[in-house]
Amino acid sequence: MADTAELSVMGATLPPGCAGNRLLAALRPGDLAMLAPHLSPRALTTGQTLFDAGDDVVETVLPCYSTMISLLVITRDGDEIEVASIGREGAIGGIVSAGFKPAYGRAVVRIPGAALGIPTHRLEEAKLRSPALADLFARYADVLLAQMMQSSACNALHSIDQRLCRWLLSTHDRANDATIRLTQETLADMLGVQRTTVTAVAKALQDEGLIRTGRGRIEILDRPRLERRACECHDQVEAHFQRMLPEVQT
Template sequence: MTAFARITRSTVEGDAAPPYASNRLLAALRSEAMTALAPYLVLVDLPADAVLFDAGDDVEHTYLPCGPTQVSLLVVTSDGQEIEAASIGFEGAIGGVVSAGFKPAYGRAVVRVPGHAFCIPTARLEEIKTQYPIIADLFDRAADVFIAQMMQVAACNALHPIEQRTCRWLLFAHDRSGNEPIRLTQETLAQMLGVQRTTISAVARVLQDAGVIHIGRGRVEILDRPALEKRACECHDAVEAHFKRVLPKFERD
């Protein structure tokens, strides 16, 4: 079982304002709604492999990832095996979204690509939703795309070969990385896709030999995005199209 890691409060250097625009949901909020949320948002560091909550836990905090930060929602079997059901980045939030704050959690939420996130007590978020329908609507939209992604991933895992699934995951991570190398190990990717590390190593070697990616120590660089898209299944494009229909328009800095 993944150990719980310490999550620490981060700081914003100098007199800079908190980078709310680095999360798609916060960036969509008008000033009045953002003013209501801001006093309760704390910017925190999320290290790799930190467990935000586990199956059966009370979901006491909601996290809104910033920039390349990526969190996996995992289903854990009775013998301890894990497989990813969904991946959440700067486009959404983890905890207190689908269930409107009700608990306990069904799965395990683990940080896969480290970085920052805004954290807010889930009970406080629920109170603010009742006061500001625009915030409630935004989180309802986030829940919609979250469920859509889980449905598509379930179909992908059942129907598509591992190379296509790997490319699908790398495309999602690349969307969130801002063209920076993805901080990820092959072992972590294998765990999320429910395969052996040797299987992922073989796929990664094929992609690297073809000039699609470059693999470093704990880093994956996307060299040829169009080639990666061609090798992926339709699942990435299907989910991304739904994101664009349901969530507000958003441009990364």
Template sequence: MKQPLTRPTESNASVGHHLVSNRLLASLQPRDRALLDPYLEAVTLYQGEVLFEPGDDVTRTYFPCASTMASFVVVMQSGRAAEAATVGREGALGGIVSSGYKPAFTRAEVQIPGPALRIETSRLEDAKERSATLRDLFSRYADALLAQIIQSVACNALHSLEARCCRWLLTTQDRVNSAEIPLTQEALAEMLGVQRTTVTSVARALRARGLIRYARGQIVILDRARLEGAACECHSAVKQHFDRVLPEVKPQSILIAPDG
């Protein structure tokens, strides 16, 4: 197993600062948040860091903050891998609804580095035992996460690579809240489960149409409206279900790409 690179931030005074940038935690009422506050630790997650591998006991739960994003990745015996779901500041990775032994089924890998809040899963379970509101919130979040995974199965089977690529870029932009996505085409190819040359061809087509540009390890979305038109319906389906299931987890606006 790859050893975690996660390091605590300089001071846990930053816990409160980061807490408001995770939409799931920010939706909590003060009495419920107080059950978690003493046990939350501010950490920095690094690109490529593996939070857990299949079969690991998930002893810690992570809440990505700001633009941090991680993926659940399914790894085959051949070594090939593909993404099953992504999690950013709208959610959490770890022991969301389970109790007791929590073996991971997938790898959890950081795609976009940045701050996160971390809690021992046992502490989270204790808090849920003490609050029906917390139990309900995390159960509904698990439902929204499952919907994303189910939709991905259908999307991968039925939709073109270009539509899937557009969907992935939109989903990532929703999480990083920026038109600039710090991700290489190689990493994008791994997430989509295809060869890098295949993604390069799709990216060139999107660039030629003025939808994106890319350089030096980042992809910039230039025209979100047209990118939405090129994407399959899966992005909007997952988003609409999330908004229905978790109406209190408020969305945040998307920043526009800079000129140039």
């Protein structure tokens, strides 16, 4: 499917990016046409906060292509740790709730790029009109919850090198690029550890030939070995994703 502003489905003009988000691409033509008039292109920047804890979530954002967003839990002392990451396979903000939607955590852009936004109330209206659309987003919400649950277990039980490998694999799945544009400082914040810890682990992985680090980037050189170094959390989340959303390929 070409990804241009002139593309139309069932008479509705689609904004750029629809083909870059796999959740939208999995919709039936009629359901996508129902959402199309309310979708607006977004250019997300690194570090941009989409919503914070307590905010009323009035827009649902669908990352496109390699764009990635982190969902963070913030402690009373201001520390933050990632509990889920959302890329081109999904959406963030107002996925399952209706009415008032106070955010529990903070959504921050980690890898910048294109996205699509839709007023959350428009998405809720579309769900009421289309059981198939509602079912797709409900199944995605299940997958997102599974990722959060697995992340909680991973943070409590697994070593930092296993967690770092898991995160690199998940990001590689979404970005579809061996080079991940991310600083080690940002990665440390997401994993809830000191930057020196991430630097030491990254150096060990680089010495083993699994990755190559540079200024603001991490390049994956040997994915099979990286998979063996990671904990089981990545594979378990991916397996659940494939069971729940076989039509949405990351």
